[in-house]
Every structure is written in C-alpha cells, then in structure tokens.
Amino acid sequence: MNASQLRYVVRFRGQVQGVGFRANALSQSIGLRVRGFVRNRGDGSVELDVVGSEPDLRELLKRIEESMKGNIDDREIETLPAEERADEFRIRYS
Template identity: 95%
Template sequence: MRGFVRNRGDGSVELDVVGPESELRELLKRIEESMKGNIDDREIETLPAEERADEFRIRYS
C-alpha cells in the first residue's frame, strides 16, 4: 500500500491510501477495531488510482 495519513487542523485525521481492495478493507477494519473509542464518524471516498508516492508516510501538519 502507498499513501499518507495526517492530522487536520479541525481535529480530524485524513488517510489517503492506494492498494489492493482486500488490503484496504483489512486496514480499515484494524483501524476501526483499535481506535473505536476515538472515531465519531468516517467518510470514505473511492477515487481512481493515480500515480502516487511509492511508500506510505506520516505527514506532519
């Protein structure tokens, strides 16, 4: 998988990731299980895969 995660100024977290659908589903499942007490809402947007970074990064705001 490739992409990034970052904290946004409004307190939300943005995760932008590209990878095989099965791996994306597993990632979201693990996030929801481990962070269930901290997640108030989620929004998922599926976009066509574009040329992205070749790694996964944590971006600092």
C-alpha cells in the same frame, strides 16, 4: 500501475488527534501493500489518503477501526481512481 488499484480518502472524526492515531495507522499498515499517507487536519479530524488493492484497503480500515474504536465517532470514505504514489505509507506532518 495495476488497474485493480483504488484510492481511498478517509476522514476520521472524534478523539483522533493527540492519541497516537497516525502512528497507529502506520503500524496497522504493516504487511499490507498500501501506499499513501495519514495526516492531521486543521478541523480536528485525521485524513487517510491511501492507494492499494480493495482487499488491502478494507483490511487497513478494519484494523484502524478495531484498534481505535473508542476514539472514532464518524468516518467518511471517498473511493477514487488510483494515482501514482511513492512505494510507502507514511505520516505526513502539516
């Protein structure tokens, strides 16, 4: 694994379930070198758990926030050391 890789775990809150948020996140990841998943949480939030370079991770968050700005009330970001992931970004169904 590349040492410059990071892991972001992001929790989005607001009107983020039932509005195509996960599909949008998947679409926004196109062209970026990121791996991980996005999933709905039982508390009504959406969790993004993704590994990539810091510029790609920041770009993904920017794209998601711009495209879903009317739905996001709050977000929390946890930055962690990268871990091995499949070579894809996908929707995880609970």
